[in-house]
Amino acid sequence: MALRATLDFLLRDWLQVQSLSERPRFAEHSLEGYAAVLDSCERIAAEQFAPANRACDAEEPRFDGERVILPASTKQALDAYIASGMLAASQDEAQGGLQLPCVIETAANAFFQKASVGISGYALLTVGNANLLLAHGSERQRAVFAQPQLQGRWFGTMCLSEPQAGSSLSDIQTRAVPDGEGFELDPLGPRYRLHGHKMWISAGEHELSENIVHLVLAKIPDAQGRLVPGARGISLFIVPKHGVDAEGRLDGQRNAVALAGLNHKLGFRGTSNCLLNFGEGGAGAIGYLVGQPGEGLRCMFHMMNEARIGVGLAATMLGYAGFEASLAYARQRPQGRSLGLGGKDAAQPQQLIIEHADVKRMLLAQKSYVEGALALELFCARLVDEQKTGAPEAAAEAAQLLEVLIPIAKSWPSEWCLEANSLAIQVLGGAGYTRDFPVEQYWRDNRLNMIHEGTHGIHGLDLLGRKVVLNGGQALRVLVARINRTVEAALQRPALAAQANQLAAALAQLGRASKAAWATGEPEVALANATPYLQAFGHGVLAWLWLDVTLALDDAAVSSDFAQGKRAAAAYFYRYELPKIGAWLAVVESREPLCREMQDGWF
Amino acid sequence: MALRATLDFLLRDWLQVQSLSERPRFAEHSLEGYAAVLDSCERIAAEQFAPANRACDAEEPRFDGERVILPASTKQALDAYIASGMLAASQDEAQGGLQLPCVIETAANAFFQKASVGISGYALLTVGNANLLLAHGSERQRAVFAQPQLQGRWFGTMCLSEPQAGSSLSDIQTRAVPDGEGFELDPLGPRYRLHGHKMWISAGEHELSENIVHLVLAKIPDAQGRLVPGARGISLFIVPKHGVDAEGRLDGQRNAVALAGLNHKLGFRGTSNCLLNFGEGGAGAIGYLVGQPGEGLRCMFHMMNEARIGVGLAATMLGYAGFEASLAYARQRPQGRSLGLGGKDAAQPQQLIIEHADVKRMLLAQKSYVEGALALELFCARLVDEQKTGAPEAAAEAAQLLEVLIPIAKSWPSEWCLEANSLAIQVLGGAGYTRDFPVEQYWRDNRLNMIHEGTHGIHGLDLLGRKVVLNGGQALRVLVARINRTVEAALQRPALAAQANQLAAALAQLGRASKAAWATGEPEVALANATPYLQAFGHGVLAWLWLDVTLALDDAAVSSDFAQGKRAAAAYFYRYELPKIGAWLAVVESREPLCREMQDGWF
Structure with missing residues (x-):
């Protein structure tokens, strides 16, 4: 129950989600109602997802020549998820949704991610796909393609990467040409024929749902048949696996989307991952344009913040799962004895390993990483709510904060909750x-998170190259102001003053490094150390959040085990982790040119 | 050929192995002879081991009810190893050995470890087993049990751990009782009957060799049938899988050593790993005492330095293999464009990813880890030669250096070459x-190395708790003196003076922390941060070695690609890595009590 207690504390005492009920959209909700949602999700995750997690790894997706085969328990778990109504968690009640705040949806999904990140993948991709259509699709597209996904009858994918274009999306070569005379009059949207290959498509093929709705980035050639270079040539299309009529009924035609191969992955095997061929050797796969031509990336990235919170949460909950497993092991495994002044007395019984300082170090590190990362994801989800339902000024501030925090929300747990998983292995030893x-499965599963939804390096470039300098550094200033509010509050508490001062110093150091990086104005120079900058920025953000979380501990329960644990995890972060930023920022501040000047031949 | 060039440079220009020919034991050898050994091993590794490495992972060992099944390519590779004569690399020529220095044997084995760490396991365990018998066995035991291993007819294991006793060997419960009247008169050695369970036994069962020689730690009960608590009750026994007569012929009897189960591992699957039952339900497994009763651990750990160099080398070469693979990929994969002042020009062709600063950072980090670790392992192997064949004073100094360096030789590559493998994955992306x-296989394989042959935490305790304080700190003083010689030499070179000063400062910091840790004299207090100490000590040692290696670069070839690469890797280590010791040593120096004071209930 440790996760639930921490979630309750973060939601109620720290983020004060009860105050959301003052807003019209959430007026019908209450803390009790949120608790009921969490109760239900916690139970389904434990009963249906967790027991299926090993099978979805051991029996990885395989193609029998006709179909992609998954374990039966995967389908059973997803059926339970569908029945929970969580696919429409954020939708209007009037349309059958739960109309939940993003922060509650995120907290509820944490249970599923912890129980089986691979199985959760199908559900979360489907929600993301449907939400994108609700935001950018026509009324008919929303009814035909989004609604069946919110009901769990159809599942969805996002088809961005191609074999030759991963991080560099502007280089995609999938072509979409108008499908004959009157193509623009199709009730489902302007109808195109697509040809191309899409790589790394999660949930790209399976038999879990009646249909699969692919959202596909492709380029519409100009009159000379040329593709426009760069991102502005990219449009977005709905490409259903099975054809549908204007009313959304399957029309019995298989669309020209073919599985070209399954990727055999190190982990995260619960979610099938595919190379898909669109329109190979024929007239092309039928696709319906979403929004305007050339607006594909903008539409796709409209939901980017929530998608990246989703990846960060996945990394976090894999870390959490490992923390739980290694804590349970350490509490029951006897090995070795304490180091008294007279050495060890072999005639004494062995200790439990949780009594060894180094094992406690490994558990405390995990706790500080995974609970800190959970606070980060919930904080960002709460900002999404603020952006959508807050007063104008607060909404604007939330939007600014999200600009600089989202790269951290995606990248920090991917790196440090992976480290948590390695520590969990180490606690168990052989x-x-x-x-x-x-x-070991958590560790393998988690290794994906530094790669997909923007690699670690890409997020470093995004943070230092775009977000930090956006509007003359406005977003960064908003963050600094927010952190300083925490510092000032903490300085009022004698027990927290030292951490407050340490955080203030770290913030000053980050500020100096940010300025120094851009002192010459040359991107190549500034960004040569964008990854160490990302790491330092992330540790700074986590230190801030830990201090802010600590401030929310109930004074009346100051010596409770719960409060002591939170304070110890925060103290661990300040004493063992935050000092690491010195090494990372030194190379940023000096604009260390070693890496960018390195020559191929010298390797 | 990058590995070979680096090996040649480290052996000849840095470690000056040619000078070993001045010693009687190696008088017949020359640089040309060593080169021929390396040529041969490089070729066999590339032709027989590398192609078999994926199969030994994908077709992990399985038990068909009678036998443990391995891929045929594993046996074929080991046959080639046997034919190379490397099993007897260090043995006297008069007895059919190659009489090679340890440093050359280590360099030659690097090729096999890089090509397939899992397959190499069988060979290296066999060498270790035979060497231990040659050192501690009777003449008959050497002839009957060591010789067939040096010829590759029989393979060997080390049976230390038990299900309830891994890090805490003093708690083993395997019992050995005298095998009836006249047990002490058996020509193969005092004959005992063993009962017990041994866990994590690498190469514990297979069909690769005619027989398997298990070296087993067990306790001889006292007259009341009680086992003596602690390590002093432990003895060492030879327990062959198949019974042998006094002449070493198989006697047709299967000894009571039974496979109780194969461990299904995350990686390192090329080497079978077993739970073995000794003497279950019967009269006991026949075992022959090696050395004196109660001397088991001492005998087993006599070869400890070489075993730990072997594990460190395995970790190093897995890192090296990943470095090679990711470098090759980065040189052929186009993706993205450079960041000019005017932004990216999408109309230009894509760049190779090796041109991106962040990819170069990931490659340079790998280079600095794996080449640095290789220098460390070869340096230690060279010290083993010095200890065995050097003049008395030099031999004594080498022994002291090995005391403090062996924990680093085992643990540092296990941690940082694993990180190198993670970076290799990141370079390849999806x-x-x-x-x-x-x-991905290298990363999985390498995760074992922080666990076996003493966990990371155990090596931290060994370093700070034993080695650093040994004989009033004598070994540490010898190391500091040796490092200071490097510092002084580097201060003579203007280009290296900054690194020399940085190293001297790091050394002073390490010295202060070592003293501060033990200021109260209480082991619990000093050792609460033994792992951060181990990490900082390791980074200090690697920085020293990189500076020392740089000093050996040929002045005449100062601007060669080879020399530039070595200098860049050294520079990377000094600018990006060495500054990390500040954070690690801060908690050591302040005797940070957070982890040891943490309470179970607070998690």
């Missing part, structure tokens, strides 16, 4: 290295 | 996460 325990 | 490329 046992952790076997498939008899779940921790 | 491709690196699939089993279509080898880097």
Whole structure:
């Protein structure tokens, strides 16, 4: 129940989600109602997802020549998810949704991500797909393609990457040409024929749902048949696996979307991952334009913040799962004895390993990473709510904060909750290295998160190259002001003053490095150390959040185990982790040219 | 050929192995002879080991009810290893050995470890087993049990851990009782009957060799049938899988050593790993005492330095393999464009990813980790030679250096070459996460090395708790003196003076922390941060070695690609890595009590 207690505390005492009920959209909700949602999700995750998690790894997706085969327990778990109504968690009640705040939806999904990140993948992609259509699709597209996904009858994908274009989306070569005379009059939207290959498509093929709605980025050639270079040539299309009529009924035609191959992955095997061929050797796959031509990337990235919170949450909950498993092991495994002044007395019984300082160090590090990352994801989800339903000034501030925090929300847990998973293996020792325990799977699963939804390096470039300098540094100033509010509040508490001062110093150091990086104005120079900058910025943000979380601990329960644990995790972060930023920022501040000046031949 | 060029440079220009020919034991050898050994091993590794490495992972060891099944290519590769004569690399020529220095044997084995760490496991365990018998066995034991291993007819294991006793060997419960009247008169050694369970036994069962020689730690009960608590009750036994007569012929009897189960591992699957039952339900497994009763651990750990160099080398070469694979990928994969002042020009062709600063950072980090670790392992192997064949004073100094360096030689590559493997995955991006490329396997394989042959935490305790304080700190003083020689030499070179000063400062910082840790004299207090100490000590040692290696670069070839690469890797280590010790040493120096004071209930 440790996760639930922490979620309740973060939601109620720290983020004060009860205050959302003052807003019209959430007026019908209450803390009790939120608790009921969390109760239900926690139960379904434990009963349906967790028991299926090893099978979805051991029996990885395979193609039998006709169909992609998944374990039966995957379908059973997803059916339970559908029945929970969580696919429409954020939709209007009038349309059958739960009309939940993003922060509650995120907290509820944490249980599923912890229980089985691979199985959760299908559901979360489907929600993302439907939400994108609700935001950018025509009324008919919303009714035909989004509604069946919110009901769980159809599932969705996002088709961005191609074999030759991953991080560099502007280089995609999938072509979409108008489908004959009157193509623009199709009730489902302007009808195109698509030809191309899409790589790394999660949930790209399976038999879990009646249909699969692919959202596909492609380029519409100009009159000379040329593709426009760069991102402005990219449009967005709905490409259903099975053809549908104007009323959304399957028309019995298989669209020209073919599985070209399954990727055999290190982990995250619960979610099938595919190379898809669109329109190979024929007239092309039928696709319906969403929004305007050339607006594809803008539409796709409209939901980017929530998608990246989703990846950050996945990384976080994999870390959490490993923390739970290694804590349970450490509490029951006897090994070794304490180091007294007279050495160890072999005649005494062995201790539990949780009594060894180094094991406690590994558990405390995990706690500080995973609970800190959970606070980060919930904070960002709460900002999404603020952006959507807050007063104008607060909404604008939330939007600014999200600009600079989203790269951290995606990248920080991907790196440090992976490290948490490695520590979980280490706590178990040899046992952790076997498939008899779940921790090795968490570690493999989590290694994906630094790669997809923007690689670590790309997020570093996004943060230092775009977000930090956006509007003359406005977003960064908003963040600094917000952090300073925490520093000032903490300075009022004698027990927190030292951390407050340490945080203020770290913030000053980050500020100096940000300025120094851009002192010459040359992107190549500034961004050569964007990844160490990302790491330092992330540690700074996490230190701030830990201090802010600590401020929310109930004074009346100051010596409770719960409060002591939170304070110890915060203290761990300040004493063992925050000092690491010195090494990372030194190279940023000096604009260390070593890496960019390195020559191929010298390797 | 990058590895070979680096090996040649480290052996000849840095470690000056040619000078070993001045010693009687190596008088017949020359640089040309060593080169021929390396040529041969490089070729066999590339032709027989590398192609078999994926199969030994994909077709992990399985038990068909009678036998443990391995891929045929594993046996074929090991046959080639046997034919190379490397099993007897260090043995006297008079007895059919190659009489090679340890440093050359280590360099030659690097090729096999890089090509397939899992397959190499069988060979290296066999060498270790035979060497231990040659050192501690009777003449008959050497002839009967060591010789067939040096010839590759029999393979060997080390049976230390038990299900309830891994890091805490003093708690083993395997019992050995005298095998009836006249047990002490058996020509193969005092004959005992063993009962017990041994866990995590690498190469514990297979069909690769005619027989398996298990070296087993067990306790001889006292007259009341009680086991003596602690390490002093432990003895060492030879327990062959198949019984042998006094002449070493198989006697047709299967000894009571039974496979109780194969461990299904995250990686390192090329080497079978077993739970073995000794003497279950019967009269006991026949075992022959090696050395004196109660001397088991001492005998087993006699070869400890070489075993730990072997593990460190395995970690290093897995890192090296990932470095090679990711470098090759980065040189052929186009993606993205450079960041000019005017932004990116999408109309230009894509760049190779090796041209991106962040990719170069990831490659340079790998280079600095894996080449630095290789220098460390070769340096330690060279010290083993010095200890065995040097003049008395030099031999004594080498022994002291090995005391403090061996924990680093084992632990540092296990941590940082694993990080190198993660960076290799990151360079490949999505491709690196699939089993279509080898880097994910290297990462999985390497995760074992922080666990076996003493966990990371155990090596931290060994370093700070024993080695650093040994004989009043004598070993540490010898190391500091040796490092200061490097500092002084580097101060003579203007280009290296900054690194020399940085190293001297790091050394002073390490010295202060070592003293501060033990200021109260209480082990619990000093050792609460033994792992951060181990990390900082390791980074200090690697920085020293990189500076020392740089000093050996040929002045005449100062601007060669080779020299530029070595200098860049050293510079990377000084600018990006060495500054990390500040954060690690801060908690050591302040005797940070957070982890040891953490309470179970607070998690």
